[in-house]
Amino acid sequence: MDMKCIIFVLCLTITVSWSKQKHDCLENGPSCKRQFKYTINNQLQSPYFRASIVLRVYPRVTMIRYMEQSVLQKPKEFVNFRAKFTAPYGYFVEMIHDLTGTYTVNKTYWQISNSSGPLDVGVSSYIPSAGDAVLFNFTQG
Incomplete structure (x- = not known):
């Protein structure tokens, strides 16, 4: 009987601990070990907009899949x-x-960058890392 009680308490402790970590992760935003922040920004021409979303990082998932997820969410x-x-x-x-x-007309494009600066790869190659801040900025130049 005592062994069953110990196992129950242990399982309950693990479950509560895991739930708390998962919940804390969602509140911490991109600083969480399993999330990154994705932002789109246009301050160049009307209508101006800026939007951000915090997404969970999955292994070997490229940025284009996170862009799809953002449109759906x-x-x-x-x-x-x-x-x-x-x-x-x-x-x-x-x-x-x-x-x-x-x-080709006015030299505008969507520049992709992360915390390190502009990226030299595209959305089908770039894999966001935990803690990243990925920005798509409408740029002229």
């Missing part, structure tokens, strides 16, 4: 995006939130 803030596939580079983001970059 927050469709008013992350309305849509369009990417064009070009071999051998992968997907290049052309449009976010109905705003298309036209580099």
Whole structure:
């Protein structure tokens, strides 16, 4: 009888501990070991917008999948995006939130960066890390 009681208490302690870690993780945002922050920003041309979402990091999942997830979870803030596939580079983001970059006309584009600065890979290659702050900024230049 005592052994059953000890096992029950141990299981209950583990469950409560795991639940608390999971809950704390959601409240801590991108500083959590299993999450990152994804932001879209347009301060270049009207209509201006900025939206952010905190997403859980999964192993070997590329940024384009997180972009899809954002549209599904927050469709008013992350309305849509369009990417064009070009071999051998992968997907290049052309449009976010109905705003298309036209580099050949006015040198506008969606620049992707993280905490380290602009990235030299595309959304089908970049895998966010826990604690990352990924920014898509509508840029001219």
